[in-house]
Amino acid sequence: AQSVTQLGSHVSVSEGALVLLRCNYSSSVPPYLFWYVQYPNQGLQLLLKYTTGATLVKGINGFEAEFKKSETSFHLTKPSAHMSDAAEYFCAVRPWFAGGTSYGKLTFGQGTILTVHP
């Protein structure tokens, strides 16, 4: 079984400030981890993913995330927020093997709405 918890349904930052969106996961097997962004009335766009290898992952639009196995976390950061970063962000997990009922299944967190103030 796997689950994802995103701490904070809303995060508000000033333009130019650090963005930190928190994600903790629970998985019985080593997971693949993802961050997706969703702008209003649009589909999901993959920001970055962790599969294997380097635990600090860089994505698009200046975002990065660090996989910390000991903390079961995969927090998303960006050094300097831009107005265009305002959107909803979803952390997601899937097992590293695809088999049985978990075949192809992503489990999403509840989402965090990021607001950026001028």
Add this chain to the structure above:
Amino acid sequence: DTEVTQTPKHLVMGMTNKKSLKCEQHMGHRAMYWYKQKAKKPPELMFVYSYEKLSINESVPSRFSPECPNSSLLNLHLHALQPEDSALYLCASSQDSRSYEQYFGPGTRLTVT
């Protein structure tokens, strides 16, 4: 081309209507997915097709009927829906169902009146 397209963008239908949602990708992906997303909620998986065969049905009511006519196309046929079925319906595709990267379409905003 890394695009998944969905039509229509918006759909309003009555509870007695029959309508279909369409999804298309030309990336050569062999797995395609339907998700349902209610307002302020994460997407919920409905169906997974792998090599044009239905591999996962997440206990979705029979008023939703998926179809995969070929490897590029995925349809969702709707019949006798309820107002609570109003949501954003997202299609996604991936290289195959073991592939970890899913590409999402922009969605169809469905309103059932």
